[in-house]
Amino acid sequence: MAPKAIIAPSILSADFADLGAACSRTIEQGADWLHVDIMDGHFVPNLTFGPPVVAKIRSHVDRPTEGHGKGTFDCHMMIAEPKKWVKEFKAAGCDLYCFHYEAAVNSSAAESPEAHSDLKTSPRELIRYIHQQGMLAGIAIKPATKAEVLYEVLDSADEAERPDMVLVMTVEPGFGGQKFMASELPKVQALRERYPELNIEVDGGLGPGTIDQAADAGANVIVAGSAVFGAQDPAGVIALLREAVDKRGGKL
Numbered sequence: 001m002a003p004k005a006i007i008a009p010s011i012l013s014a015d016f017a018d019l020g021a022a023c024s025r026t027i028e029q030g031a032d033w034l035h036v037d038i039m040d041g042h043f044v045p046n047l048t049f050g051p052p053v054v055a056k057i058r059s060h061v062d063r064p065t066e067g068h069g070k071g072t073f074d075c076h077m078m079i080a081e082p083k084k085w086v087k088e089f090k091a092a093g094c095d096l097y098c099f100h101y102e103a104a105v106n107s108s109a110a111e112s113p114e115a116h117s118d119l120k121t122s123p124r125e126l127i128r129y130i131h132q133q134g135m136l137a138g139i140a141i142k143p144a145t146k147a148e149v150l151y152e153v154l155d156s157a158d159e160a161e162r163p164d165m166v167l168v169m170t171v172e173p174g175f176g177g178q179k180f181m182a183s184e185l186p187k188v189q190a191l192r193e194r195y196p197e198l199n200i201e202v203d204g205g206l207g208p209g210t211i212d213q214a215a216d217a218g219a220n221v222i223v224a225g226s227a228v229f230g231a232q233d234p235a236g237v238i239a240l241l242r243e244a245v246d247k248r249g250g251k252l
């Protein structure tokens with residue numbers, strides 16, 4: 001059976017002038033996690049915020065009491081140098097550090113052994129490092145990246161090198177409010193068939209009109225920004241997303 005629904009509203013669509021209150025309110029409205037989009041203006045053509053802001057909003061939301069429980073800060077690191085920021089985000093209150101496969105591979109290939117050796121990494125090494133710092137590890141892929149690249153880490157015999165979640169982007173990362181790319185769902189389906197227990201997150205264009213397709217494919221961690229923060233009834237939308245995933249749980 002697929003894991004249960006985890007609803008993670010993306011605070012990119014929240015009112016930034018009222019971020020702390022928006023975060024605590026969203027958890028009260030039924031969200032499990034908060035999806036925190038970190039963008040560096042290099043890996044993606046947009047900028048958001050860094051550790052000081054995460055630390056401030058952390059003080060408005062209780063930490064999860066276990067593993068990936070309620071209140072988890074799911075930090076989606078759309079940054080070119082994912083290893084560089086692990087410790088800072090841990091200190092700021094991040095619980096799940098989800099880096100992009102493309103960024104880890106590029107930084108690994110681009111750096112010579114002499115230069116920045118402390119930042120040189122590979123997806124497996126980075127997952128191990130994130131775990132060593134006491135966070136859950138996620139690995140994300142952009143639409144142009146095949147799901148098969150994730151098999152290498154997911155099949156690792158060493159638990160410390162296996163991710164706790166994968167994120168299949170259903171838009172090009174960078175901005176909220178984009179159109180859902182159903183073309184990405186075969187990746188979700190392939191991952192779900194191969195890894196029945198895996199937390200598979202989808203992000204981009206999710207809402208009442210697209211959740212059924214994503215849930216049918218096997219996604220269980222649902223990021224929704226504009227659909228939640230732009231709703232008249234955010235609690236109703238969160239409940240609808242959860243129900244769509246959980247009613248399919250036994251069928252996958």
Ligand SMILES: O=C(CO)[C@@H](O)[C@H](O)COP(=O)(O)O
Pocket residue numbers: 010012013035037076171172173174175176177178203204205206223224225226227
């Ligand atoms: O990572 C991203 C965008 O890069 C997302 O988390 C979006 O913020 C989701 O927004 P909606 O598509 O749900 O409005």
